[in-house]
Amino acid sequence: MVIKEGAITLKTVFLRYLLTLCFAFGLTLIFFAGIVALCFQEELLYPANYSETLARQAKSVLESASIITEDMIPAGSSYAIFNNNYDVLQSNLDSQDLIEAKEYAQGLYQNNGSIKNYYTIQRQDGVCVLQYYISLRYNSEFLQRHFLSVQTLLIIMFLCILIVAVFLTSTLYAQQLNKRLGVLISATNQIKSKDLDFEVSFSGIKEFDDVIYSLSEMKTELKNSLEQQWNLEQVKKEQISALAHDLKTPLTIIKGNAELLSDSTLDQGQQEYIEYISKNAQQIEEYIKTLMEISNSAKSLSFQVERVDLSSFIETIHDQIEALANTKGLKVEFVQNNIPTEVMICHTLIHRAIMNIVSNAVVYSPYNGNLGFEIKSIDNKLSFITTDSGKGFSSEDMKSATKQFYMGDFSRTSNIHYGIGLYIADSIVKLHGGRLHIVNSPLTGGAQVTLEIPI
Secondary structure, eight states: OOOOTTOBOHHHHHHHHHHHHHHHHHHHHHHHHHHHHHHHHTTSEEOTTHHHHHHHHTHHHHHHOSSOOGGGSOTTOEEEEEETTOOEEEEOSOHHHHHHHHHHHTTOOOOTTOSEEEEEEEETTEEEEEEEEOSOEESOHHHHHHSOOHHHHHHHHHHHHHHHHHHHHHHHHHHHHHHHHHHHHHHHHHHHTTOOOOOOOOOSBHHHHHHHHHHHHHHHHHHHHHHHHHHHHHHHHHHHHHHHHHHHHHHHHHHHHHHHHHTSOOOHHHHHHHHHHHHHHHHHHHHHHHHHHHHTOSSOOOOOOEEEEHHHHHHHHHHHHHHHHHTTTOEEEEEEESOOSEEEEOHHHHHHHHHHHHHHHHHHSOTTOEEEEEEEEETTEEEEEEEOSSSOOOHHHHHHTTSTTOOOOGGGOOTTOOSOHHHHHHHHHHHTTOEEEEEEOTTTSSEEEEEEEEO
């Protein structure tokens, strides 16, 4: 897969974004200027020199009037009337402004660029000084006195319009980036959902496309790896199937000869041995059936819950444990605590799980060692605890012992171990809603496996 040419860089995208912001700023200025011009046209606002113009227009009236009243003072202006000795005759200015007005009338006041200005009108008996401000005004005296100044209002309006323009521009670019980034997100989501058969498309942004290309390469490698793993699993399943098939022939011979021996004249001990052989041959046949189910894969183990007499079930388990332990001279410690009379379980599968665990324990225990088996019921849970006297589990064993085909380290592996015993046991326990606990015994140091199921 080749990245298409013509992809832009993130630097280009951000430069375009900045240029668009500048353009949006220019449009905001034009729009704002149009609003202000409309306000002047409709006389909602007055220009900054409006009060000065009214003051000049009122000059003739104020010069000739014998008495000046406040209603003669133009809108937006305050006033002070002095006699020829500059004594205050009449004023609505505060004390500081009155001092400034007097200085202005005397020619002593310097403006220094202030928006506050004064206008002098000479009269026969003195002088009238008007005070006004060079600033925009509302056409309403109420707004002028009680509302924000026009300048402050216009600044707020401009900032609001600018914020809206920036927001719209940023939203537009964010949508475009999300659309382009969506290709990358889609690819990661498909890989996450284990869909590795999709075709990757590119975003048109170089940096994003580099990541997408890397994901595409990773997807291909992952797909190849999974296919190899699947092929390996298929080979293992075929090997199990072949092994199970090959076991049928010697098993048939064992069962046939056991049946012939049972028909001959035997003492009681020999008859018991023949019965052990027959029972365990039957059990091996069940194991072979399980191996066939596993090799044919993904179908669940046959699961049928039934009411089981626990005393009889435990007795059978005990006999088989003793028989297995005798093959290596193991001393069995068999303990029962608080056992219910009956339980609802799948008899065949639980028996199979227990015997798989016990078989492993026998294999890993040294000759003439100890084998512990405890059955107890606590908090509506029935536990079957098997403890061997071997070398115990390694840290890796505890993580992976229930995985199919896991063989463990060589110190705990025999040439008759195929890595499925605990896997089968764990699968059976999960069918019953239980758990398999794997630890090392603090007493023996050997492996301790607890099969726990709810009752």
